[in-house]
Amino acid sequence: MLSRIAESLYWLGRHVERADCTARILDTYLHLLPTGSWATDHQVIRSLVDSMGLSGDEEVEGADSGKLIRTLVFDTERASSVSGALIAARDNARGVRDALPLDVWECLNVTWHGLRSRAATGGGPHTYLRWVSERCAIAAGLTDQVMSHDEGWHFLAVGRALERADMTIRLIAAADSETGSVPPWRALVSACGGWEPYVREHGGSIGQRTAIEFALLDRKFPRSVLRCLTAAEASLAELEAAGSMQQRDPRRDPSSARRIVGRTRTGLDYRTGTDLATDLPHLLSNLQRTVASAHVAVSNSFFRRGDEVTWANIGSNGVPA
Amino acid sequence: MADLFQDYPFGRAWDEMFSGPGVIRPAYESVHAALQTLSAADLKARADIMGRTFLDQGITFALGGVERPFPLDLIPRIVTAQEWKVVQTGVPQRVRALEAFLADCYGPGRIFADGVVPRRLVTTSPHFHRQVAGMDGQDGARIVISGVDLIRDEQGTFRVLEDNVRVPSGVSYVLENRQAVSQVLAEAGGDQQIRSVAEYPGRLLAALCAVAPSNINDPTVVVLTPGVYNSAYFEHTLLAREMGVELVEGRDLICRNNHVFVRTTAGEMPVHVIYRRLDDEFLDPMQFRLDSMLGSPGLINCARAGNLTIANAVGNGIADDKLVYTYVPDIIRYYLSEEPILLNVDTYRMEEPNHLAYALEHLAELVIKPVDGSGGKGIVIGSQADASTLSKARQAILENPRGWIAQREIALSTVPTLIGDKMRPRHVDLRPFAVNDGNSVWVLPGGLTRVALPEGELVVNSSQGGGSKDTWVLAGPRETATDLELQAQAPGQVIEPELVDPDQFQTQNFEEGQFQQQGTWQNSSSQSTGAFFFDPPVTPDDGNAGLRHQQGQQQQSHCSAGVIKQDLPSKSESNNNGRSKMRLDIMNLNAGSEC
Numbered sequence: 001m002l003s004r005i006a007e008s009l010y011w012l013g014r015h016v017e018r019a020d021c022t023a024r025i026l027d028t029y030l031h032l033l034p035t036g037s038w039a040t041d042h043q044v045i046r047s048l049v050d051s052m053g054l055s056g057d058e059e060v061e062g063a064d065s066g067k068l069i070r071t072l073v074f075d076t077e078r079a080s081s082v083s084g085a086l087i088a089a090r091d092n093a094r095g096v097r098d099a100l101p102l103d104v105w106e107c108l109n110v111t112w113h114g115l116r117s118r119a120a121t122g123g124g125p126h127t128y129l130r131w132v133s134e135r136c137a138i139a140a141g142l143t144d145q146v147m148s149h150d151e152g153w154h155f156l157a158v159g160r161a162l163e164r165a166d167m168t169i170r171l172i173a174a175a176d177s178e179t180g181s182v183p184p185w186r187a188l189v190s191a192c193g194g195w196e197p198y199v200r201e202h203g204g205s206i207g208q209r210t211a212i213e214f215a216l217l218d219r220k221f222p223r224s225v226l227r228c229l230t231a232a233e234a235s236l237a238e239l240e241a242a243g244s245m246q247q248r249d250p251r252r253d254p255s256s257a258r259r260i261v262g263r264t265r266t267g268l269d270y271r272t273g274t275d276l277a278t279d280l281p282h283l284l285s286n287l288q289r290t291v292a293s294a295h296v297a298v299s300n301s302f303f304r305r306g307d308e309v310t311w312a313n314i315g316s317n318g319v320p321a
Numbered sequence: 322m323a324d325l326f327q328d329y330p331f332g333r334a335w336d337e338m339f340s341g342p343g344v345i346r347p348a349y350e351s352v353h354a355a356l357q358t359l360s361a362a363d364l365k366a367r368a369d370i371m372g373r374t375f376l377d378q379g380i381t382f383a384l385g386g387v388e389r390p391f392p393l394d395l396i397p398r399i400v401t402a403q404e405w406k407v408v409q410t411g412v413p414q415r416v417r418a419l420e421a422f423l424a425d426c427y428g429p430g431r432i433f434a435d436g437v438v439p440r441r442l443v444t445t446s447p448h449f450h451r452q453v454a455g456m457d458g459q460d461g462a463r464i465v466i467s468g469v470d471l472i473r474d475e476q477g478t479f480r481v482l483e484d485n486v487r488v489p490s491g492v493s494y495v496l497e498n499r500q501a502v503s504q505v506l507a508e509a510g511g512d513q514q515i516r517s518v519a520e521y522p523g524r525l526l527a528a529l530c531a532v533a534p535s536n537i538n539d540p541t542v543v544v545l546t547p548g549v550y551n552s553a554y555f556e557h558t559l560l561a562r563e564m565g566v567e568l569v570e571g572r573d574l575i576c577r578n579n580h581v582f583v584r585t586t587a588g589e590m591p592v593h594v595i596y597r598r599l600d601d602e603f604l605d606p607m608q609f610r611l612d613s614m615l616g617s618p619g620l621i622n623c624a625r626a627g628n629l630t631i632a633n634a635v636g637n638g639i640a641d642d643k644l645v646y647t648y649v650p651d652i653i654r655y656y657l658s659e660e661p662i663l664l665n666v667d668t669y670r671m672e673e674p675n676h677l678a679y680a681l682e683h684l685a686e687l688v689i690k691p692v693d694g695s696g697g698k699g700i701v702i703g704s705q706a707d708a709s710t711l712s713k714a715r716q717a718i719l720e721n722p723r724g725w726i727a728q729r730e731i732a733l734s735t736v737p738t739l740i741g742d743k744m745r746p747r748h749v750d751l752r753p754f755a756v757n758d759g760n761s762v763w764v765l766p767g768g769l770t771r772v773a774l775p776e777g778e779l780v781v782n783s784s785q786g787g788g789s790k791d792t793w794v795l796a797g798p799r800e801t802a803t804d805l806e807l808q809a810q811a812p813g814q815v816i817e818p819e820l821v822d823p824d825q826f827q828t829q830n831f832e833e834g835q836f837q838q839q840g841t842w843q844n845s846s847s848q849s850t851g852a853f854f855f856d857p858p859v860t861p862d863d864g865n866a867g868l869r870h871q872q873g874q875q876q877q878s879h880c881s882a883g884v885i886k887q888d889l890p891s892k893s894e895s896n897n898n899g900r901s902k903m904r905l906d907i908m909n910l911n912a913g914s915e916c
Contacts, residue, residue, distance in 0.1 A: 001585055001586045001587075002567055002569065002573055002583060002584065002585055002586075003573070003584045003585060003586055004569075004570065004572070004573050004584070005567075006586045091549075094379070094549050094554075095548075095549050097379070097554075097555075097558035097562075097568075098544075098557075098558045098561040098562045098567070098568040099568075102378065105378070105379060106377050106378050106379075109377060109378070109379045110377045113376065113377070151586065155586075239586070242586075242587070243586060243587045252588075302586045303586075
């Protein structure tokens with residue numbers, strides 16, 4: 001598989017997942033709050049902005065709700081906004097059009113065409129975000145059901161799993177801070193999309209500890225950090241096996257990403273909910289580091305372009321070629 | 322609803338559908354009959370669905386940075402078996418002659434020594450590349466893919482408008498148009514046998530493998546694209562997908578020790594054949610444009626060392642040169658000792674004084690073209706140009722006679738096209754695609770029919786607001802019942818009508834062998850399926866039918882009591898005890914919105 005295509009598929013997985021998670025998070029925070037409190041509840045906004053990793057961003061800091069929605073939902077220039085992530089996903093898909101089934105491409109392309117018209121209909125952010133969630137679900141379903149689960153699919157799956165883990169970790173970190181009028185654990189579980197399974201599981205004793213345990217360690221809920229890391233590890237193992245059958249390049253280390261993810265996953269695997277409270281901040285920063293270094297390891301061992309050669313810049317300096 | 326064709330005008334041009342007012346050519350009868358049952362609004366609706374599908378699937382070309390679907394007109398253009406015979410023999414003849422010409426130009430140069438073509442003609446062409454002179458590794462297969470543009474003149478004779486043996490594009494629309502039209506206008510085919518276009522990717526891959534360096538047994542083929550921003554990017558992806566090969570960009574390639582590799586997740590993989598969709602000038606910054614970021618440095622040396630085949634070969638542009646075009650009939654006679662099957666359009670060379678004098682005098686009746694232009698750029702149609710354009714053209718010709726040719730203005734043949742809510746004649750051309758594997762040239766039975774949508778417009782290029790039509794090549798009348806049976810068994814295969822080329826005869830024999838194989842295979846498999854007994858699909862045991870029935874009744878009896886009540890059997894009413902009534906109320910609350 002071409003490195004460029006592998007990289008694009010990885011990012012395709014990440015971007016679709018990012019759009020999906022961001023849409024769900026925003027939808028939750030926008031509509032879970034009691035009417036009116038959105039404008040005044042600075043704590044919630046701060047927590048939301050924090051979870052997106054945007055604290056310190058001038059455009060977002062201190063913005064009112066309308067501006068924040070424009071930035072986080074509709075801003076097509078920003079890769080972390082919902083629209084921006086979908087545009088980036090479609091761009092990646094277009095570059096690997098030959099490696100992607102027609103249905104997947106068509107789904108992303110139709111979404112891309114719909115972005116502008118949907119944003120313009122004035123149905124409000126909720127309608128738009130619901131639509132985005134549906135489109136992302138279709139894309140995810142098609143990649144799983146139509147695409148062959150070959151090397152390319154595993155790259156996509158790794159991207160998706162790492163992004164999902166990253167988003168859930170951010171949410172837990174944000175929920176740890178005070179959110180004022182709305183219980184933070186409820187926002188956390190809803191934003192993960194896990195409210196119903198959580199209630200069914202912990203129906204009797206709803207509380208912050210079980211919520212965090214659910215988002216981090218649940219073995220059945222597909223968006224828990226443990227499940228995400230397990231999925232990433234499985235796909236990385238497949239990729240390592242696929243790569244080892246072919247000629248070896250001493251500059252690459254195809255097992256590095258799997259080792260990083262696997263070590264952290266094992267740590268989570270043997271933890272119980274009661275240990276969590278004592279060193280949660282430490283654990284969360286550890287998890288974030290794992291996701292970041294797994295990303296670097298994947299890039300280095302699979303997408304490495306070799307050293308860029310600047311062949312000649314004579315033509316660009318005005319000297320006729 | 323015959324008014325689709327109301328007031329259909331007839332002009333000087335040959336109309337493909339009508340031989341006279343109200344007189345339909347036999348090949349178009351089924352299309353015409355199908356159109357009789359449709360209104361303009363129906364057609365429009367179908368065309369809209371088609372356009373939407375194209376946009377959704379990204380079947381677009383980029384014009385000025387905006388992706389748009391290539392407008393496809395629903396009414397197909399039909400070529401009869403008899404008419405196609407000229408194309409099917411004429412195009413390979415032309416390709417073989419140009420092959421010989423290219424090998425000669427970059428090799429011994431016999432044609433110059435014999436005085437048939439002046440050497441100056443070739444060496445002054447901007448597409449003559451000394452970098453590839455003396456490279457003979459690819460002789461006979463320099464033109465793997467060609468698209469010779471044909472038009473039909475006022476008498477219906479096919480003539481060659483120009484040769485495209487560099488990077489001819491548009492074959493993806495041939496494949497997609499067929500699919501789209503068969504989806505929305507399936508009835509138009511009637512009982513005619515339309516030859517399939519689906520085998521093109523397979524033929525192309527086979528040819529690309531056949532032209533690989535001779536010491537390679539199992540060659541790796543890649544398609545080289547400039548990237549996603551190229552106007553024909555969709556076509557590149559389609560070809561790579563249909564052939565099952567990698568679509569690479571220049572930055573994926575590495576040249577080392579005269580071998581080419583592609584970067585993969587498992588290291589570097591050798592590449593042997595590159596089907597490039599890139600102009601010569603951008604292919605190799607070591608030889609051509611130094612600032613090219615699209616190619617890969619060292620490609621030409623790899624090819625020269627015999628480790629790489631570039632298809633089409635570098636330097637083919639001299640055969641596309643429109644001044645060389647005027648010599649092609651002589652080139653065919655010189656190399657093949659045959660008379661050209663396809664005629665040229667009458668052309669004046671501006672370098673010859675009497676031609677020049679005539680052309681300058683009759684500028685307003687001629688078509689002036691730059692010799693190295695493509696995409697309809699720079700063409701001046703004398704009869705439609707104003708005085709200042711003509712004087713500019715005259716100036717340009719006088720400044721650079723080598724750079725221009727003049728041709729008689731031909732009214733291209735017309736096909737009915739849906740314009741607004743009426744059928745109107747619009748000018749078309751035809752680009753048949755030919756694949757050369759070094760031994761024989763195969764012409765795809767179909768082709769890209771481009772149509773100029775503005776009234777009276779003669780330039781049909783897509784970058785000039787052109788559209789396209791599906792092109793149907795009809796199977797010959799030779800076909801007997803047994804032939805049809807064979808076709809039904811192997812839909813991808815087609816039976817070639819009479820072939821003249823002995824090389825192609827071999828291919829035909831090979832194909833017949835395949836037919837037989839497939840036939841016996843199908844027979845044996847049908848026997849075995851006849852013996853096999855299939856169970857019906859498994860369904861769940863429906864043990865809860867009674868429960869569902871009661872639940873449903875209860876809901877309905879409360880929701881719309883007046884209507885449903887009579888359906889209620891008295892038995893179930895009498896069975897209701899207090900508990901089930903309570904549950905009923907709860908259910909009714911839950912189902913409130915459904916009432």
